[in-house]
Amino acid sequence: MTNFTDNAQTDGGQIDGDQIDGGQDVDPVPTPWRVLGRQLLANELIFDFGSWAYAWMTGNPIWHANSARLLESVPPGQESFQVLNLGAGPGNSALAMGKQHPEANLIAFDLAQQMLALAVERRAASGWPLARLTPVLGDALYLPFADASIDMVTGHSFLYLLPDYQGVLREACRVLRPGGQVAFLEPHIGPVDWAWLWQQASLPLLTSLSLWRVYSWFHRRFSAQRLQKALVHTGFHNVRTEVTLGGFGIFGRGQKR
Ligand SMILES: C[S@@+](CC[C@H](N)C(=O)[O-])C[C@H]1O[C@@H](n2cnc3c(N)ncnc32)[C@H](O)[C@@H]1O
Numbered sequence: 001m002t003n004f005t006d007n008a009q010t011d012g013g014q015i016d017g018d019q020i021d022g023g024q025d026v027d028p029v030p031t032p033w034r035v036l037g038r039q040l041l042a043n044e045l046i047f048d049f050g051s052w053a054y055a056w057m058t059g060n061p062i063w064h065a066n067s068a069r070l071l072e073s074v075p076p077g078q079e080s081f082q083v084l085n086l087g088a089g090p091g092n093s094a095l096a097m098g099k100q101h102p103e104a105n106l107i108a109f110d111l112a113q114q115m116l117a118l119a120v121e122r123r124a125a126s127g128w129p130l131a132r133l134t135p136v137l138g139d140a141l142y143l144p145f146a147d148a149s150i151d152m153v154t155g156h157s158f159l160y161l162l163p164d165y166q167g168v169l170r171e172a173c174r175v176l177r178p179g180g181q182v183a184f185l186e187p188h189i190g191p192v193d194w195a196w197l198w199q200q201a202s203l204p205l206l207t208s209l210s211l212w213r214v215y216s217w218f219h220r221r222f223s224a225q226r227l228q229k230a231l232v233h234t235g236f237h238n239v240r241t242e243v244t245l246g247g248f249g250i251f252g253r254g255q256k257r
Contacts, residue, residue: 027220055090055118057208062200066244067093068100070154070183073253078103081151084175085109086140086168087158091119093185094133095126097154106133107150113137140168145175152176155184157212159230160220169234176256182236187216188243188250189223196246209248227252 070093074081080103085094088108098106108119116135123133138144141164153172159165172182197209224241227250231239236254243250 028217052118054115055092055122057204057211058090058092060202060204060208062202062205062245063092063208064096066185066249067096067156069244069251070156070185071097071101071104071152073181073183074101074104074152080105082107082149083152083154084143084145084150084172086153086155086172087161088119088135089115089157091122091133093154093156094119095122098128098132099126104152105131107136108133109136109138109140109143111137111139141171143171143175147174148177148180150175150177151180153180153182155186157186159184160186160216160222165220166230166234169230173234173236173256178256180256181253182231182256183251183253184227185244185249185251186227187212187221188247189221189226190243190247192248193246197248209245212248222250222252224250 071083083094083097083104084107085097086109088094088106088110089112091108094106094108098104108116110116110119116137119133120135123130136144140158140162153176159168162168169182176182192213197206200206224243227241228239231252231254234254235257237257239252239254241250241252
């Protein structure tokens, strides 16, 4: 069994950017294959047409449980709070978070219309009132929300797709209220435990994590150091990372001052 222990915690200012910016911890070299793959796999049409397949493979309990963990840093006893879920897709993580946190009102934000339509259908199937999940279409680089208007920003399988993920982190920080939190779950660059994945005996999970690995080869994977550095440099403090899903995924969390 692989030992996944590269969890880390830091506060703003304590990281030496040069020290953690080494080796493989940069974007993959944009070879012609990678560039072609990115263009084919990452535009909104793929996510529009692939929305049903995506919903099937990510609709499994392990994926859901990890998605719900995006809100685990919310202090108990909150009355109601606003969560902006970036790259919400068909609403998997939004629905998983909302089921565990009835006090959360979610904004499902995405640039693919078809994904949001699916999220709305699934909201209805879950019997949620409209206000619990509001779909908003747009580009996360230009969030249509006022400064300091959101309690928590989350994203699942999202930053790794973006050419300018630091720009999106800056937008997330802008719309968060002071003390608000961010939480992302992204593909991890480190070793993965295929035996663990096989033992889960779930075809949807096997499909989703295998494809995640392929997609992230084209786009980007995060080490703990890279995620930490991005969050700290955006201005977040209390930054933590945690490797999960048999090494396939990594959480990155932080708080706005
Ligand atoms: C891999 S899916 C993530 C799905 C989702 N988080 C879930 O819980 O199932 C990535 C999503 O990010 C969206 N996306 C990509 N670039 C975006 C951008 N710049 N702004 C908003 N959404 C974007 C895509 O349309 C897609 O639905």
